[in-house]
Amino acid sequence: xxxxxxxxxxxxxxxxxxxxxxxxxxxxxxxxxxxxxxxxxxxxxxxxxxxxxxxxxxxxxxxxxxxxxxxxxxxxxxxxxxxxxxxxxxxxxxxxxxxxxxxxxxxxxxxxxxxxxxxxxxxxxxxxxxxxxxxxxxxxxxxxxxxxxxxxxxxxxxxxxxxxxxxxxxxxxxxxxxxxxxxxxxxxxxxxxxxxxxxxxxxxxxxxxxxxxxxxxxxxx
Amino acid sequence: xxxxxxxxxxxxxxxxxxxxxxxxxxxxxxxxxxxxxxxxxxxxxxxxxxxxxxxxxxxxxxxxxxxxxxxxxxxxxxxxxxxxxxxxxxxxxxxxxxxxxxxxxxxxxxxxxxxxxxxxxxxxxxxxxxxxxxxxxxxxxxxxxxxxxxxxxxxxxxxxxxxxxxxxxxxxxxxxxxxxxxxxxxxxxxxxxxxxxxxxxxxxxxxxxxxxxxxxxxxxx
Numbered sequence: 001x002x003x004x005x006x007x008x009x010x011x012x013x014x015x016x017x018x019x020x021x022x023x024x025x026x027x028x029x030x031x032x033x034x035x036x037x038x039x040x041x042x043x044x045x046x047x048x049x050x051x052x053x054x055x056x057x058x059x060x061x062x063x064x065x066x067x068x069x070x071x072x073x074x075x076x077x078x079x080x081x082x083x084x085x086x087x088x089x090x091x092x093x094x095x096x097x098x099x100x101x102x103x104x105x106x107x108x109x110x111x112x113x114x115x116x117x118x119x120x121x122x123x124x125x126x127x128x129x130x131x132x133x134x135x136x137x138x139x140x141x142x143x144x145x146x147x148x149x150x151x152x153x154x155x156x157x158x159x160x161x162x163x164x165x166x167x168x169x170x171x172x173x174x175x176x177x178x179x180x181x182x183x184x185x186x187x188x189x190x191x192x193x194x195x196x197x198x199x200x201x202x203x204x205x206x207x208x209x210x211x212x213x214x215x216x217x218x219x220x221x
Numbered sequence: 222x223x224x225x226x227x228x229x230x231x232x233x234x235x236x237x238x239x240x241x242x243x244x245x246x247x248x249x250x251x252x253x254x255x256x257x258x259x260x261x262x263x264x265x266x267x268x269x270x271x272x273x274x275x276x277x278x279x280x281x282x283x284x285x286x287x288x289x290x291x292x293x294x295x296x297x298x299x300x301x302x303x304x305x306x307x308x309x310x311x312x313x314x315x316x317x318x319x320x321x322x323x324x325x326x327x328x329x330x331x332x333x334x335x336x337x338x339x340x341x342x343x344x345x346x347x348x349x350x351x352x353x354x355x356x357x358x359x360x361x362x363x364x365x366x367x368x369x370x371x372x373x374x375x376x377x378x379x380x381x382x383x384x385x386x387x388x389x390x391x392x393x394x395x396x397x398x399x400x401x402x403x404x405x406x407x408x409x410x411x412x413x414x415x416x417x418x419x420x421x422x423x424x425x426x427x428x429x430x431x432x433x434x435x436x437x438x439x440x441x442x
Contacts, residue, residue, distance in 0.1 A: 039261050040260050041260070041365025067372055068374065122344070124314030148261055148262060151288055153289065153291075172390060
């Protein structure tokens, strides 16, 4: 046990150094980088499909699709006419700073304003690995349940914004937004919460507006 | 990158040796051990709540509830009157053989016929770590989508049975069982699939019956 944990600590220290370097490079080039996380099937790709049209009006957007295997999501995103790269994690359950940096290099940042990375579907390890992103956003889908901040503390603690997707099925799954926010606030006092549905697109505009605000803050800094 | 992968390979080799030892001990004591896996909120605890009454009629049952943090699930299971232990993974996204063995030791196997472990909610790493279980079952919930075998290949490949939960909302989420099974069969040619709903309990009995068959096969072997 102890050996595994020590290995992990060293890996994370190495990781954080690479992530800092990535963020410095991005700052210099004025490229905003967002890391999108959430469980399998929570709606990460669907949210990207819905917000990219808002972002494309203002910025040159690029997307990195991380997956253990397959390229189904990258194909979906490429159809929106944005620069897309598929990253295979080789069996790992998260993207680390090194894999992310190589993805950014492959993508090329010369004519890019905003990069979004869709992380591997997982509520545990992606929260531990700084990728160099300026903004960490997570999606929790209603069917997963309003108790998840109690069970996956680090994810809810480290993110800057929380999206609750599939809000159209709150009643079916007895998802109580008050109970959810009470649980969330034990982990994260500040992160704003956006309730939305990727199917009927209700709430998508509000999230896109706030994201654009964050991007503008970054560009003016 | 290469260094991390080498570390991982060594960790997995060590893990598999401990898992083999666990399985030998369980065989000797005639204790059947099932490892239950699936995404956050897919219905692992709800399935246990529904099948334990079937199992309790025939066997002395014990449950190990693994979580990154919290003990909400262990409390739910304890209310069913079965021996329960809560395992905290200390931030790790899966249960390894060593943590499992310590859980089994703490639980005590003298008067137990069947042990079920609810693994951490995650479709990636739990698939890589043999825990010593005789049967690996995974749950995929309908809202996660019928494309998941393409994205989380190892999990679908390594399990012995697949449960599709929340089947009452197939239409809402456009989940096509034919498409799902076509995707599943690219990873796993044999694992039987059980469609069920933990809410109205449809299909739960069929799964419990098959599980009892497996337990009986083990006890007669």
